[in-house]
Amino acid sequence: MPRAVKPKAAAGSAPAKKAKGKLYAMPEKLVEGTVLQDLAKGQWRIGPSIGIGGFGEIYAAARVGEKNYDAVVKCEPHGNGPLFVEMHFYLRNAKQDDIKQFKQKRGLKTLGMPYILASGSADVNGQKHRFIVMPRYGSDISKFFNENDKRLPDGTVYRLALQMLDVYQFMHSTGYVHADLKAANILLGMGKAGASQAYLVDFGLASHFVTGDFKPDPKKMHNGTIEYTSRDAHLGVPTRRADLEILGYNIIEWLGAELPWVTQKLLAVPVKVQKAKEDFMEDVGAALKTLFPKGVPVPLGEYMKYVAKLKHNEEPDYDKCRNWFSAALKQMKIPNTGDLDFKLKPQNSSNNNHSPPSTSKAATAAAAAAATAKRAKKEKVASPDYISASEEEEESPRKKPQVKASPAPRRNAKDTPTISPRKRNAAASIPAEISPSLKRVKTEPNDTPKPRATPRASPRARGTPRSAASPKARTPNAASANINFSPAISLRSKHGKTVVNDDLTPKPRSNKTYEFNFELDVSMDANVIVNVKRKKKAAAKEQPSGEGDARTPSARSLASSKEDTPVTRVNLRKVNGEGASDSPLAASSSSNGRSPRTPAVTVRKYRR
Numbered sequence: 001m002p003r004a005v006k007p008k009a010a011a012g013s014a015p016a017k018k019a020k021g022k023l024y025a026m027p028e029k030l031v032e033g034t035v036l037q038d039l040a041k042g043q044w045r046i047g048p049s050i051g052i053g054g055f056g057e058i059y060a061a062a063r064v065g066e067k068n069y070d071a072v073v074k075c076e077p078h079g080n081g082p083l084f085v086e087m088h089f090y091l092r093n094a095k096q097d098d099i100k101q102f103k104q105k106r107g108l109k110t111l112g113m114p115y116i117l118a119s120g121s122a123d124v125n126g127q128k129h130r131f132i133v134m135p136r137y138g139s140d141i142s143k144f145f146n147e148n149d150k151r152l153p154d155g156t157v158y159r160l161a162l163q164m165l166d167v168y169q170f171m172h173s174t175g176y177v178h179a180d181l182k183a184a185n186i187l188l189g190m191g192k193a194g195a196s197q198a199y200l201v202d203f204g205l206a207s208h209f210v211t212g213d214f215k216p217d218p219k220k221m222h223n224g225t226i227e228y229t230s231r232d233a234h235l236g237v238p239t240r241r242a243d244l245e246i247l248g249y250n251i252i253e254w255l256g257a258e259l260p261w262v263t264q265k266l267l268a269v270p271v272k273v274q275k276a277k278e279d280f281m282e283d284v285g286a287a288l289k290t291l292f293p294k295g296v297p298v299p300l301g302e303y304m305k306y307v308a309k310l311k312h313n314e315e316p317d318y319d320k321c322r323n324w325f326s327a328a329l330k331q332m333k334i335p336n337t338g339d340l341d342f343k344l345k346p347q348n349s350s351n352n353n354h355s356p357p358s359t360s361k362a363a364t365a366a367a368a369a370a371a372t373a374k375r376a377k378k379e380k381v382a383s384p385d386y387i388s389a390s391e392e393e394e395e396s397p398r399k400k401p402q403v404k405a406s407p408a409p410r411r412n413a414k415d416t417p418t419i420s421p422r423k424r425n426a427a428a429s430i431p432a433e434i435s436p437s438l439k440r441v442k443t444e445p446n447d448t449p450k451p452r453a454t455p456r457a458s459p460r461a462r463g464t465p466r467s468a469a470s471p472k473a474r475t476p477n478a479a480s481a482n483i484n485f486s487p488a489i490s491l492r493s494k495h496g497k498t499v500v501n502d503d504l505t506p507k508p509r510s511n512k513t514y515e516f517n518f519e520l521d522v523s524m525d526a527n528v529i530v531n532v533k534r535k536k537k538a539a540a541k542e543q544p545s546g547e548g549d550a551r552t553p554s555a556r557s558l559a560s561s562k563e564d565t566p567v568t569r570v571n572l573r574k575v576n577g578e579g580a581s582d583s584p585l586a587a588s589s590s591s592n593g594r595s596p597r598t599p600a601v602t603v604r605k606y607r608r
């Protein structure tokens with residue numbers, strides 16, 4: 001018998017399990033057979049779980065009265081931002097009529113743009129949840145990529161590029177960017193002709209792209225999936241060229257090469273990845289040659305060079321991009337119709353002539369060392385204070401650094417606190433008119449951080465505009481933004497996972513900064529909460545600006561004056577299952593026995 005779920009949260013129902021520190025909780029488990037009622041009173045029967053994302057769970061679903069489970073329900077606690085963002089994106093910008101019109105205009109039979117069937121709220125185990133209903137798609141292409149030892153056939157890569165450019169063009173025409181394209185977010189269609197079309201899902205990071213000045217936004221810095229995050233997204237600026245860049249990094253991987261920042265094991269340190277990307281894109285033609293020593297696939301080379309030249313507010317020439325990939329398909333005599341072929345046949349591909357990943361890795365490492373040397377040389381001249389702060393931690397130590405990256409003394413990697421990036425900022429992408437309570441989402445001039453007394457500039461802010469293509473777009477604004485994302489912050493989430501960092505960047509509070517450094521050797525498969533307790537300050541020395549602002553993890557490691565006592569006690573405990581913790585994360589995990597898919601460590605402030 002289906003278990004009916006109340007469509008709306010009853011007054012006085014337990015609040016969603018969202019952590020006080022704005023963490024995003026995993027949803028309550030929906031039992032198979034549960035019926036959800038959407039806002040239009042449509043009813044949906046929940047089937048088996050078919051996917052778990054970083055923040056929610058996806059279930060097969062059937063309209064009540066129908067047999068086929070040809071829809072999916074994505075359900076997240078009400079307080080989780082991404083689903084809110086995704087829902088509003090779909091409702092406003094992905095109406096079936098609009099998609100149909102776009103297809104007609106462009107003469108497309110299919111378009112990999114999903115749409116929303118219904119949405120609503122429901123109480124599940126006393127927790128208010130939000131859900132959306134979407135058409136059900138098939139396998140995501142990361143499955144094929146992994147089965148093929150991290151490679152896809154060239155022809156299929158070019159077809160996917162064409163299809164994703166179509167989706168981008170549609171999405172950009174609505175004023176939004178996607179910002180999180182990756183194989184795990186590309187699903188094949190269902191049914192007979194389903195496998196000929198790929199669909200781009202997960203619009204939890206969708207946001208308005210900028211058309212005016214380039215204003216870095218610390219609250220959004222590094223959002224996305226770290227491997228593929230664009231240089232603009234590292235600075236918190238949503239742009240159309242960023243979407244194209246993200247696609248480019250994916251194409252490189254799909255064609256069998258390893259991205260330099262992956263080879264160099266930089267993924268745990270966003271600013272290092274950012275710098276590596278800046279170096280890579282500075283002379284992308286040369287950089288690609290090291291990744292593809294036997295020859296850079298022509299459409300990839302052309303595409304990346306074009307992306308590197310785009311201005312931040314320029315509308316991409318989608319046709320131009322598509323032409324490179326279409327021409328390659330023609331040359332390879334691969335029709336751009338029929339099922340996408342994921343079986344690897346290297347010998348059949350004229351362009352598929354680059355080295356296997358192992359060779360590429362060696363080349364990448366050499367290129368990386370050269371790039372690091374070049375960068376170190378520049379930074380030595382330009383800003384010696386930066387390196388000492390940012391070069392201190394590696395995810396894992398490199399074997400034998402051929403080049404000394406920094407003239408500054410290296411600190412032990414152990415000295416680096418690890419902070420959970422699994423915080424999503426619903427507001428970050430949603431227009432203020434939708435959610436007045438989420439105004440901070442907007443990039444406003446006031447949000448631009450004030451210069452620090454001792455500025456620690458971002459890589460872009462200092463020397464970034466090395467790309468000949470976009471110095472005007474990047475330089476002036478970036479320079480004035482004074483990005484101060486702490487290089488001491490590292491990400492420990494599982495690679496390949498979307499990260500939303502709304503405000504990891506500390507807001508300057510004083511000229512003095514105290515850091516506490518410790519290593520968490522967390523090898524268990526569980527979430528860990530680190531409770532940091534700051535010693536009480538003398539009343540006379542209390543500074544309202546510093547006190548009580550626990551919004552940013554880094555802020556919690558900042559003391560507001562010389563007299564303040566830095567953190568003196570750190571409690572570390574394992575959160576795993578019943579009664580282990582009173583934290584929202586623990587509560588959500590204990591309810592279903594699953595470990596929430598959040599990163600390993602969370603730092604939050606003790607409230608007195």
Ligand SMILES: Nc1ncnc2c1ncn2[C@@H]1O[C@H](COP(=O)(O)OP(=O)(O)OP(=O)(O)O)[C@@H](O)[C@H]1O
Pocket residue numbers: 050051052053054055056057058072082134135136137138140184185187201202203204497498
């Ligand atoms: N419409 C759909 N049809 C079938 N499967 C889906 C659909 N949407 C999502 N999935 C599956 O669920 C997984 C997670 O979905 P999604 O990426 O939307 O969740 P998420 O919580 O936003 O994940 P993350 O942010 O970690 O990428 C997908 O990788 C896919 O396997």
